[in-house]
Amino acid sequence: GDEEPGEPLRIEGRLYDVTDCRTPLTGWGLDIWQADNNGEYYDGPTTDYRLRGRVVTDSEGRFAFETIKPGRYALSGSFRPAHIHFRVYSPQGVIALTSQLYFEGDPYLSPEDPCGPPTCFSDDPARIVRLVSTMIGTRMGQLGMFPLFISRS
Numbered sequence: 001g002d003e004e005p006g007e008p009l010r011i012e013g014r015l016y017d018v019t020d021c022r023t024p025l026t027g028w029g030l031d032i033w034q035a036d037n038n039g040e041y042y043d044g045p046t047t048d049y050r051l052r053g054r055v056v057t058d059s060e061g062r063f064a065f066e067t068i069k070p071g072r073y074a075l076s077g078s079f080r081p082a083h084i085h086f087r088v089y090s091p092q093g094v095i096a097l098t099s100q101l102y103f104e105g106d107p108y109l110s111p112e113d114p115c116g117p118p119t120c121f122s123d124d125p126a127r128i129v130r131l132v133s134t135m136i137g138t139r140m141g142q143l144g145m146f147p148l149f150i151s152r153s
Helices: none
Strands: 008-017 029-034 052-056 062-068 073-075 078-080 083-089 095-103 131-136 139-150
Touching (some): 008 131, 029 062, 052 062, 095 139
Parallel strands (some): 008 139
Antiparallel strands (some): 008 062, 029 052, 029 083, 073 078, 131 139
């Protein structure tokens, strides 16, 4: 909501079957979590759900969520680029993918990212979203489109 400090962000996407990159996947879940505007994460029983949420794909594989653009945080003498963590679950609850979404133009994308493979892949174009300015609710913010391709097996 508007009470969370930071720049409003909306991510819209579609989940497709990787075998043909056209078949939408219905009823799949995305678990999404991120740092706040200052690059800090919240853990523990009282803050489990701050900047964390789940969405389910619709009949055309579409999903969307609104949040704030996450802050960067220091790591190994540099900074992690701004990113959103996500897991994709099959309708049966099986984890199909755990990854991170990044933002085009971030100066800390690889090779500057201190976190590299096999954990972080901030130079993968399929994980980098271009943002455009738009109204989100009553505030100016950023909108990104994020297609995802998943193997059903």
